[in-house]
Amino acid sequence: MKSNGRIIIDPSDKKISVYSGKDGTGGSIIGCDSINMYDDSGNLYTSLTGVDIAGRDFVTLTSRYNKKGLHLKRIASATSDDILYILDGLPTSDPKIEGALWMDADRTLKVSSRGFGS
Known part of the structure; x- marks a missing residue:
């Protein structure tokens, strides 16, 4: 069995890089404040x-290209236990995929309950 890839542990940058290709492509970089995933x-x-600052995003799961995705924010005027969840770029019509989130014209959050093609 032959495998490609490499693992780099860099204590000075506080990160672990796991590459699926031996040329340094694909894989993940796990740092002290983020996890980045790369395609092949x-x-x-x-x-x-993760950024633990009141009133700002403290956890995000977003696209690198448009920064849209899931943002968890602490509410600045509230206690540290209050978190605001923000979902960017939701479809504006039912995608007809079981369990998919979408927003109607009134910006009401909905969950698709039909399977694809029904």
Whole structure:
């Protein structure tokens, strides 16, 4: 059995890089405040970042390209236990995929209950 890839542990940058290709493409970088996932071409497609500052995003799961996705924010005027969940870029019509979130014309959050093609 042959496998490709490499793992780099860098204590000075406080990160672990796990590459699926031996040329340094694909895989993940786990740092002290984020996890970045890359496709086989080396393009970042998902970033999970943590910043624990009241009133700002403290956890995000977003696209690198448009910064849209899931944001969890602490509410600045509330206690530290109050969190605001923000979902960017939801479909504005029912995608007809079981369990998918979407918003109607009145911006009411809905969950699709039909399977695809029904």
